[in-house]
Amino acid sequence: MLNVDKPIAAKIVELIGTEGLAEGAHLPAQWLADRLRVSRSPVNEALGLLHEQGIVRREPNRGYFLAQPARATAPELAGALAQEDALAGIYFRIAEDRLAGHLPNEFNESQLRRLYGLTAAQAQSLLTRMAHEGWVEKKPGYGWAFSPMLTTAESLLQSYRLRLALEPAALLEPGYRIDPLVLQRCRAAEMHLLKGGIETDTADQLHERGVRFHEAIVEGSGNPFFIDAIRRVNRVRRLLSYRAMKDRKRYKQHCRQHLEVLDLLEQQRNEEASAMLREHLQSTLRNFARLTDILRDKP
CATH class of the missing domain: 1.10.10.10 (Winged helix-like DNA-binding domain superfamily/Winged helix DNA-binding domain)
Structure with a gap:
């Protein structure tokens, strides 16, 4: 059974071993994401790391392939993860x-x-x-x-205002559909945090979990304009998000709100899910005075 606390690169190598994949085997990002119950974004980043270490090779327009037998990857992977x-x-x-x-x-x-x-x-x-x-x-x-963007508490507030305008609306798009496997992965990530991950996960892991949740539910809209806008704001708000993570008390509430949104989407109650998502984002804004104090602290 895969250890959910391992870095994605390590879990990919472990999966290669348990599946007995031979040198030259194709490693589709979506297959890996489904097996590891994560989104494709962290899988692609991990494959990039493994490519840099020579463990997998990247072929243009074809994807990633296993460059060497799984038994030979352990030392290279240890060095890559240490770096x-x-x-x-x-x-x-x-x-x-x-x-x-x-x-x-x-x-x-x-x-x-x-x-x-x-x-x-x-x-x-x-x-x-x-x-x-x-x-x-x-x-x-x-x-x-x-970049002058998102280096002040006010700019983080502005990014949440943009998300508040876009994300709930995305859930109301005609033909909205979210894959059951995506719902399952998102729910598993929230449960992991509630079972202790809030205290033990790194700032990187906490941020990526939030990004994956919000991008996954927006992607269900099928509207490329919503999807592109949310991806862009998520990239540039990362820096201030790390500082806000100094106070993790609010994360239990966030996890429960995420789970409620997922339950409503699963039942196709999108209007209620949209309202819940709006309340979730507004709760961050209501607590913003406390967040701005954290962001103004000196390291």
Whole structure:
């Protein structure tokens, strides 16, 4: 049985072993997501990590394939995950330093390497992640700049106002349908948190769980404009979301509200689900005074 607390990359390798997959076996992202009961986004990220370590190979327009037998992957995977953990710690240091005002608006890769003791490859990996998440931008010619978006408590409030306008409406789209397997995965993630994950999961894991829930239910609308807008705001609000996670008391309430939305969607009571989702988002706004205090704290 798979251990739900393991990183996705480790669970993929474990699944490869339990399935007895041979070298060259195709690893469809949707199949992996269904077996691991997660969305495709973290699976694709994990496959990218395994590709970088040579454990799987990526073929254009075909996907990922097992590059070596499962028995040979353990040492490579251990090294990959150790490197990932080290970089995650530095990532959060950079995020905290930026939010605390310790970093300039513009910088170059050499400065980043010197400040945080990074190799060129590590600096590039971190800059790629930060750019993908929307809080740094490559300057024309040379250097980098921090994005002015979502670095204040007010900008996080604005992102919730946008979500409040869009997400409940997405549940009312004609032909709305959410796959039963998606409902099952979302429900399992909420139950994991209620059984202790709130206290033990990392900020990354908590944020991804929330993102997967909200994007999954919006994707049920089938409306690409809703879907694209929510994905964009989720990318750029990540930085402030991490700071808000210093206070995790509210997460039990959030989990219960998520579960109620899922139950209503399963019963096709979309108007009630939309109203519940609106109340869920509004509850965050009502507690925003407390959140802004957390976001203004110095690390």
